[in-house]
Amino acid sequence: MPWNSGADGPSGPQNPWGGPPGGGREPPRGGPRGPFGPNRPLNLDELIARAQAWMRSFQPWGGGGRGVGPRFSGVRGIALLLVAAAALWLATGFYRVEPDELGIVTRFGAYARSTPPGLNYHLPWPIEAVQTPAVTRINRVDIGYRSGSDQPDDSGASRDVPQESLMLTGDENIIDIDFAVFWRIRDAKAYLFNTRNPEHTVGQVAESVMREVIGRTPIQPALTNARAQIEADVMSGEQAVLDAYGTGVEITQVQLQKVDPPAAVIDSFRDVQRANTDADRMRNEAESYHNDIVPRARGDAARIVAEADATRQAKVAQATGESQGFLSVLRAYDAAKAVTLQRLYIETMQDILSHSPTVVVDDQLKGIVPFLPLIGPSATPDGAK
Numbered sequence: 001m002p003w004n005s006g007a008d009g010p011s012g013p014q015n016p017w018g019g020p021p022g023g024g025r026e027p028p029r030g031g032p033r034g035p036f037g038p039n040r041p042l043n044l045d046e047l048i049a050r051a052q053a054w055m056r057s058f059q060p061w062g063g064g065g066r067g068v069g070p071r072f073s074g075v076r077g078i079a080l081l082l083v084a085a086a087a088l089w090l091a092t093g094f095y096r097v098e099p100d101e102l103g104i105v106t107r108f109g110a111y112a113r114s115t116p117p118g119l120n121y122h123l124p125w126p127i128e129a130v131q132t133p134a135v136t137r138i139n140r141v142d143i144g145y146r147s148g149s150d151q152p153d154d155s156g157a158s159r160d161v162p163q164e165s166l167m168l169t170g171d172e173n174i175i176d177i178d179f180a181v182f183w184r185i186r187d188a189k190a191y192l193f194n195t196r197n198p199e200h201t202v203g204q205v206a207e208s209v210m211r212e213v214i215g216r217t218p219i220q221p222a223l224t225n226a227r228a229q230i231e232a233d234v235m236s237g238e239q240a241v242l243d244a245y246g247t248g249v250e251i252t253q254v255q256l257q258k259v260d261p262p263a264a265v266i267d268s269f270r271d272v273q274r275a276n277t278d279a280d281r282m283r284n285e286a287e288s289y290h291n292d293i294v295p296r297a298r299g300d301a302a303r304i305v306a307e308a309d310a311t312r313q314a315k316v317a318q319a320t321g322e323s324q325g326f327l328s329v330l331r332a333y334d335a336a337k338a339v340t341l342q343r344l345y346i347e348t349m350q351d352i353l354s355h356s357p358t359v360v361v362d363d364q365l366k367g368i369v370p371f372l373p374l375i376g377p378s379a380t381p382d383g384a385k
Contacts, residue, residue: 093124101132102188111189131192135185138252141203143210144178145257166262167211173219178258181206181238183251190248198247206254209237219261227256
């Protein structure tokens with residue numbers, strides 16, 4: 001083989017793979033140190049062999065020579081390897097924080113500092129480590145059910161969890177409630193170091209506070225008009241508990257998904273609900289009729305009272321006038337009896353004759369045909385005279 005040839009001479013450039021005539025191989029002491037040796041044509045096998053030999057020169061025993069101690073080139077190789085390893089170890093300290101994240105650097109497990117989004121550096125493991133929680137992302141915890149995306153078979157259908165959803169109301173009824181809690185990280189340091197499993201803690205606290213709120217709420221308001229109040233009470237109560245725990249979590253919303261009676265009695269409960277609805281409807285109709293008829297009756301009563309009062313006042317005024325007229329006549333009679341009597345007689349006769357049909361016949365006439373009133377007195381305004 002061409003790479004087994006001996007040295008060119010004691011003073012000339014020697015082949016690093018050559019050796020003395022005795023067959024022993026000793027490391028070259030002069031000449032080119034590169035893998036390609038002297039400038040002469042090389043075939044592919046010789047090129048590969050010399051490259052391998054050059055790489056072996058960095059090993060501690062200088063290419064595996066027998067009985068030969070460490071060479072200077074082996075020490076240099078170890079130093080280069082150590083430098084390369086140190087450089088790679090230091091390079092592992094570079095890390096990137098995404099825009100929605102915050103870097104939390106720990107030194108020997110304890111909190112050291114926080115780093116903003118972008119490219120950052122920390123001392124490599126095991127001195128420092130970094131965690132990058134997403135502090136702007138809105139997380140969701142489902143209580144009482146598991147959504148389709150959480151199912152192992154990815155079927156898309158939600159699954160009910162009765163041990164979480166069945167709760168006792170303030171009037172000792174059972175209600176089935178499914179709700180979702182939306183939260184985000186407010187304090188990344190507290191989130192990572194104050195609780196072992198913050199997401200599990202959020203779910204447990206939400207269930208506990210919901211049971212407390214439902215435990216003082218009757219079932220009827222819980223099913224109808226108290227849902228918004230329940231959400232607000234659960235949100236504020238859970239936030240207070242999480243702040244007391246120091247979890248670093250902020251509750252953004254509590255959303256009721258389903259509020260129903262238990263499935264075993266839901267049909268009967270709906271019958272009761274329909275009956276209550278009918279009762280409310282009839283009560284509203286009666287109240288509407290009451291609101292219509294009572295004001296009308298009060299108006300009629302006020303009108304009748306006003307008319308009676310007006311009649312009373314008219315009768316009193318009329319009686320007062322008549323009495324005043326009688327008194328004036330009496331005074332005139334006392335002053336002139338004959339004239340007053342004549343006047344009273346004339347006025348009386350005038351009143352009588354003006355309201356009854358009258359026929360005046362001269363008593364000197366003879367053979368008078370009797371007068372037959374063919375037209376009633378009401379048709380003769382002034383009477384016949």
